[in-house]
Amino acid sequence: MIEVRNVTKNFRNVTALRSLNVSFGENRIYGLLGRNGAGKSTLLNLMTNRLIPTEGFLYLDGFPLTENDRVLGKIFCMSENTLYEPSVRVERIFKWTAMFYPAFDTAYAAALAEKFGLDTRKKVGQLSTGYRSIFKLVLTLASGAEYLLFDEPVLGLDANHRQLFYEELLARYSKRPCTVILSTHLIEEIASLIEHVVIIKDGRILLDRPAEEIHNMGFTVSGKKDEVEKWCAGKNILGSQEIGGLMLAHILGRRSDIPASLTATPLDLQQLFIHLTNS
Numbered sequence: 001m002i003e004v005r006n007v008t009k010n011f012r013n014v015t016a017l018r019s020l021n022v023s024f025g026e027n028r029i030y031g032l033l034g035r036n037g038a039g040k041s042t043l044l045n046l047m048t049n050r051l052i053p054t055e056g057f058l059y060l061d062g063f064p065l066t067e068n069d070r071v072l073g074k075i076f077c078m079s080e081n082t083l084y085e086p087s088v089r090v091e092r093i094f095k096w097t098a099m100f101y102p103a104f105d106t107a108y109a110a111a112l113a114e115k116f117g118l119d120t121r122k123k124v125g126q127l128s129t130g131y132r133s134i135f136k137l138v139l140t141l142a143s144g145a146e147y148l149l150f151d152e153p154v155l156g157l158d159a160n161h162r163q164l165f166y167e168e169l170l171a172r173y174s175k176r177p178c179t180v181i182l183s184t185h186l187i188e189e190i191a192s193l194i195e196h197v198v199i200i201k202d203g204r205i206l207l208d209r210p211a212e213e214i215h216n217m218g219f220t221v222s223g224k225k226d227e228v229e230k231w232c233a234g235k236n237i238l239g240s241q242e243i244g245g246l247m248l249a250h251i252l253g254r255r256s257d258i259p260a261s262l263t264a265t266p267l268d269l270q271q272l273f274i275h276l277t278n279s
């Protein structure tokens, strides 16, 4: 388990994280969500020792994370582009990674590269934006680490490659259970994948709950506009959408009986996110 205890991170005059407490348990897929500048990357960078907390501590299985290379071998974070020398070939970086991460699976990395059409003889600097993301995805998936941290994993990927990534991530997860932390703005795409949701707002944890509970926090009602409006009167409405004469209303609270002419579905994570982080 990764534990973040009372962590504050200041950058000169900016406080990115404020006395933050959160834990990431074993063998679970987490969605780490937040608006731009909320503090997601800062948290991921603290978990991989790229940043040092201003205050507070981080632990992995009870051992301090800070300046502890032994525990860090268990965590792999899909890094920023700047960490890789542009003149080095992808295949060489695979070899280097295998030296630092003994569980790195070279055959699996090669198979993934082939599936995504990544030419491993290319230099990092020659890769397109999408293929740079793919290169880092492959490294992370094949790292063999127990904790896989993905910061904006599908940046620049086309729809087919994004789909392939989600499929490969699930295949990796079911074959060899690990903890996955996905930080992304594409909430709808990962909603069905994640088992636990952590939302950060202004450097603080706003929500930390199993996905199942979130779906039960509210519901969406759809049907003819006038009927939906009538039924929703007096309820806690998060938001609504209209298409032609039809209406979709997202409601916070316990689901009660609805008329047969209306349809109710579990609350959409994206709608809840927008509502919680809007102000």
Ligand SMILES: Nc1ncnc2c1ncn2[C@@H]1O[C@H](COP(=O)(O)OP(=O)(O)OP(=O)(O)O)[C@@H](O)[C@H]1O
Pocket: 011, 012, 014, 015, 016, 034, 035, 036, 037, 038, 039, 040, 041, 042, 043
């Ligand atoms: N190296 C840095 N120097 C100064 N300020 C920084 C630095 N890194 C992050 N910050 C600031 O800390 C805050 C949190 O940034 P962070 O990158 O963690 O947010 P984020 O949630 O990952 O955002 P995004 O979704 O836009 O990537 C922001 O106000 C950002 O400007």
